[in-house]
Structures are given as C-alpha cells and as structure tokens.
Amino acid sequence: MGPQNAGKTTLLGAWYLLLGRGAIPDDLRFSGSCSLAGWEAVASSLRWEPGSIRPSFPPHTSSRSTRVPGLLHLAFKRGVDHRRDYVMTDAPGEWFRNWAVNRDAPAAEGARWAAEHADVFLLVADREALAGPEKGAARTDIQLLARRLADDLRGRPVALVWTKADTPIPEDTEEAVRSAVLRAVPRATEFAVSIMSESDGTGTGQGLVDLLRWVLYARRPALRLPEPAGDNLDPLFIFGVR
Numbered sequence: 553m554g555p556q557n558a559g560k561t562t563l564l565g566a567w568y569l570l571l572g573r574g575a576i577p578d579d580l581r582f583s584g585s586c587s588l589a590g591w592e593a594v595a596s597s598l599r600w601e602p603g604s605i606r607p608s609f610p611p612h613t614s615s616r617s618t619r620v621p622g623l624l625h626l627a628f629k630r631g632v633d634h635r636r637d638y639v640m641t642d643a644p645g646e647w648f649r650n651w652a653v654n655r656d657a658p659a660a661e662g663a664r665w666a667a668e669h670a671d672v673f674l675l676v677a678d679r680e681a682l683a684g685p686e687k688g689a690a691r692t693d694i695q696l697l698a699r700r701l702a703d704d705l706r707g708r709p710v711a712l713v714w715t716k717a718d719t720p721i722p723e724d725t726e727e728a729v730r731s732a733v734l735r736a737v738p739r740a741t742e743f744a745v746s747i748m749s750e751s752d753g754t755g756t757g758q759g760l761v762d763l764l765r766w767v768l769y770a771r772r773p774a775l776r777l778p779e780p781a782g783d784n785l786d787p788l789f790i791f792g793v794r
C-alpha cells in the first residue's frame with residue numbers, strides 16, 4: 553500500500569527479475585507462477601536488452617488499466633512436499649489515497665478488498681516524495697494511510713518500506729514519518745529498498761532480497777497450523793488432535 557509513484561510496481565518487477573537470477577532466499581525453490589504474463593508486464597521495462605532501448609521504469613499503474621486489480625502469483629517449494637503460494641497485489645496508489653481519507657469511498661473498493669483479504673502488508677514511504685516540493689502532502693498521505701491500516705489490521709504483519717533508498721531525505725522528516733507510522737502500527741518492521749545498487753554492492757539493488765525474505769516468511773497469526781507429527785501429512789489427522 554502506498555501513494556501513486558511511490559515505487560510499488562518497481563519493487564514487484566525488481567523481485568521478479570531477481571528471482572530469475574536465482575536470488576531466492578535460503579531454502580526456498582521457485583516452483584512456478586500462474587501469472588507470468590503479469591510479471592512480464594511489470595518487469596519487462598526494467599530489463600536491460602542489448603540494443604538501443606535502455607531499461608526504464610514500469611508504466612504507471614492506472615486505476616482504469618486492465619491489469620487492475622493486478623494480482624501476481626508465485627509458488628515456492630521447500631523440501632519435497634512443502635509448497636507455498638503467494639499472491640501479491642499491484643494496486644494503483646489512488647485507491648489507497650481515497651481509502652485513507654474515507655474508508656467507504658466508492659473509489660476505494662480495491663483498497664478495501666486488499667485490506668480485508670491480505671495476510672501481510674507493505675506500507676510504502678516514498679523517500680523521493682518526502683524530499684521533494686510536495687513533502688508536506690507526502691507526509692500527510694503516509695500518516696493517514698498508516699492510521700487507516702491500523703484500524704483494520706487485526707494483528708497482521710506490516711513492514712514499513714522506505715522506497716528509493718538512494719534518495720537522501722532530511723533526518724527530521726524521516727524521524728517524523730517513522731514515529732507517526734510506529735505510533736499507528738507499533739509492530740511494523742522497517743526496510744529500505746532501492747533498485748540502485750551501492751557502488752561496492754552485488755548488483756542486486758539495496759534491501760530487495762531482505763524484504764522479499766521477510767515477506768515470504770511472514771505469517772498472519774491466525775493461519776499458523778500445527779506442524780504435522782512425524783510423517784503424518786494428512787490434514788484430517790492434524791485437525792483431529794486435541
């Protein structure tokens with residue numbers, strides 16, 4: 553969740569490209585996607601192709617585009633019989649702005665859907681906007697959004713994600729946004745990401761793999777199932793245990 557132009561689609565596209573390069577966290581193995589065309593749509597403009605076309609950022613996710621609601625799927629395997637499926641939303645920022653101001657706004661239908669169904673939230677703070685001429689409005693946007701999210705959270709995990717970490721912002725602005733978000737969502741975990749690698753880095757941007765790892769392992773508390781005992785993998789018997 554985050555305002556428009558905050559770097560949400562870029563984050564998803566960067567993850568997809570990193571997965572394609574084998575930058576998968578630890579013991580997980582990529583095991584397919586039902587939305588490869590969708591992933592290609594968000595990532596293709598970020599790719600470097602030989603020739604005259606330079607990589608660029610993904611096109612704006614408009615609230616009228618046919619990609620909306622933009623659900624992107626990934627499956628991972630761990631071991632032989634453990635598979636996890638993830639569905640990520642690529643939603644337009646306009647939805648969240650409307651929702652932050654008025655939970656029942658007709659134009660916030662998609663944001664309400666995401667808030668109700670998501671297991672994990674990424675709340676995106678755009679450092680470029682917070683450093684720019686509209687910084688006051690950017691600060692208000694993220695504060696309102698954090699408060700709205702807090703109202704509907706029901707204990708689900710949240711990450712506060714600073715995008716465009718390559719852009720410097722005044723320390724007091726950063727601290728003010730951080731404390732406003734943490735006041736609303738005290739258990740939020742913080743990450744900073746950028747598609748720009750540090751000069752001595754690994755060429756994988758900054759913070760992207762760490763955040764992906766957090767996302768893949770984060771769990772909504774109510775969905776934690778008991779581990780199967782021994783080699784008994786039949787859910788019927790797991791639920792039968794008192």
Ligand SMILES: Nc1nc2c(ncn2[C@@H]2O[C@H](COP(=O)(O)OP(=O)(O)O)[C@@H](O)[C@H]2O)c(=O)[nH]1
Pocket residue numbers: 554555556557558559560561562563609610611612613645680715716717718719745746747748
């Ligand atoms: N400096 C910098 N700019 C970025 C980065 N990621 C995205 N941007 C800029 O932010 C713009 C909007 O990104 P986009 O992913 O479309 O934002 P969305 O509206 O939240 O999906 C891009 O066109 C880039 O100009 C980053 O890591 N560093």
Ligand SMILES: [Mg+2]
Pocket residue numbers: 560561562612613642643644645
């Ligand atoms: Mg977008």
